[in-house]
Amino acid sequence: MGEKVLMKGNEAIAEAAIAAGCRHFFGYPITPQTEVAAYMSKRMPKIDGVYLQAESEVASINMVLGAGAAGVRVMTSTSSPGVSLMAEGISYIAGSDVPCLIVNVQRGGPGLGGIQPSQADYHQATKSTAHGDFHMLVFAPSTVQETVDMISTAFDLGDMYRMPAMVLSDGMLGQMMEPVVLPEPKDPDNDSKEWAACGHRNERKHNVVNSLYINPQELEDLVIARYERYAEIKEKHQMAEEYLADDADIIIVAYGSSSRVARSAIDKARKEGIKVGLVRPITLWPFPEKAILKHAEHAKVMLSVEMSMGQMVDDIRLVVNGKVPVEFYGRTGGMIPTPKEVYDQIVRLNGGEQ
């Protein structure tokens, strides 16, 4: 294990990707993500890597498609409006079964919105990224260290299942510094993907990386096969942290930055004897249904805390299917809920004064 160093979340993303063997980065500047690109532009030339500033997010995601199709470990990073521009390319990437990593350091929306932290891209990341039936793996770290750890997991699972993976960060996690231990660097593995379009060297049939299937039966078969892989992922790769949840009457569900706020509120409420705990989704897709269902057995109420107008709350309600009431508290537009605000919600749900 290496030395503990202080790193900004955004810079840690870049260094963790390099440690995971990523040598190809295509991006475009946008606040509050730009440090990832700036860091990559400094490091990549020194390690025989590729850093390229594209003319737009539209171009950068398609460069990712090209490099991923050619079989190398590749990533891009952006912030919310940039993901909207990348939507088309992400759909093609998913439809072509090309693995890659996309980092979204979320900011407030819609439109140009703002540049302060937000979690209003939950729906976009987990269900409505772009046209067609598909999913991305979506990871939602809540500390800089966890961001570092998730980067290599995201790359590895993306490769294993041949699909795009997203790390859903936000302006707070991207801009803050925390102590991190960086993982041991891995060498890039760019030659193990047998399906890649990188020249057949007259040794095999030509590979085609493609998302077009004119015959509807063929397309349906392919999408169904993809959904069988998704089912396996749902079974094997749900991740969640449970904090003081086992005896809790009130379960807060929160991820990323808002889970940290919730944790502060829970600590304060516990001191006053309120039985409240946290289920913190680490994967947003697959959604950690098992952890939520487990606590739906004993909780009297669940509360989704988000930096949005309420998006993940829909998934919680689907999972618990009426077993317990699911309430929502959130701030949006770049506003960060305070521990006091969440604490007040806990007190209210506990039957006390707000």
Next chain:
Amino acid sequence: MTVKGERPHALTDAPFHYCPGCTHGIVHRLVAEVIDELGVEGRAVGVASVGCSVFTYNYFNCDMVQAPHGRAPAVATGVKRARPENVVFTYQGDGDLAAIGMGETVHAAARGENIVAIFINNAIYGMTGGQMAPTTLPGQVTQTSPYGRDVKTAGNPIRVCELLSSLDGVALAQRVTVDCVKNVRDAKKAIKKAFEYQMAGKGYCIVEVVSTCPTNWGMSATDALQWMRDNMLPYYPLGVYKDIGEGEQ
């Protein structure tokens, strides 16, 4: 028995889906012959675009990637940056390259991206059934310019080679056509030069092939060729718009 002509190895045996009289088939063959002659099929990667040429991935025997509409230059950039030893080409129509993908095209060219763009300009959207393209001529009737392209409202056609030739990253910009034996030979020479320039690391090369679309123009194959000579070539003169020759970018 003497074999006078064979299918180039770089073409698969899949039958083309192109309409009778369409020049895509000739251009495919020229690209494949060049790949054969340069012996690069094993390291060639083609990027198919959206439009009639979307199925090129079925026809070329080298590895292929199919790109979103207009994004072939960005996808090809990704392939080439990931695998500099590969010989990478795009095959794009006028709607793909000069309308929806003009941004990607101009920036790939400006970067001097080491790729070849084979650009089919037939002044119309073929696959969607004959709508106005960025290269549709003034006054030309299409499904979406039913009274003839009025440049006052629909804007002017874009001369792509002339436009790209002003960029420093471009090594070769040449406009050719394939309406007769001599022009077919010249077209092949241009395509071969473009591939050779890429292999020498010279930068972005574009070969624009002024082409026909008999079906959507509503003409016979021979009438379409004559219409092209009479109407398109005056607006899109054949020639070399940029060639850095022995130079380097």
Next chain:
Amino acid sequence: MSDLNVLFTGFGGQGILFTGKVMAYAALMEGKELSWLPSYGPEMRGGTASCSVCISDNTIGSPLVVNPDVLVAMNLPSLEKFQNDVVPGGIIIVDSSIVKQKVGRDDVKVVYIEASRIAEENGLKGAANMVILGRLFKETGFCSAENLDKGLQKSVPAKKANLLDSNRKAIALGIDS
């Protein structure tokens, strides 16, 4: 000391973020859990800047300091904006060579220090932030003197190692103030 939440505030260009970084690194050397969160925005210079630093023996929850144990105010707008957020019994450290106004609370400890004047008179123009950090260290003892110095060393980039001594001197002046 278990938890300490500090809010550094002032103008951009006063070294607000750097001050927080030195404190954060010192806490890391001390073996504490910590977080450092800057305000960020379109202003590069001259706008308002703030920086939240949390130090704890336990996992840090929200890294955004809403109710600081210690508020450092290096300009008037920041003092006016944040003084009422400080927890009762907390500390407000004011650079009184810039902020002439007095704090209107009697349930907190207020430290007026003419940090900018002290720095300037000692040939350390621009190091008022380090004078204040020295004073913050004296008031809270958030780490050992040794680790504070290590934190400073970690925070000063190798290219600017020549600035180490002036920063050390400024911190010492703050401790002695």
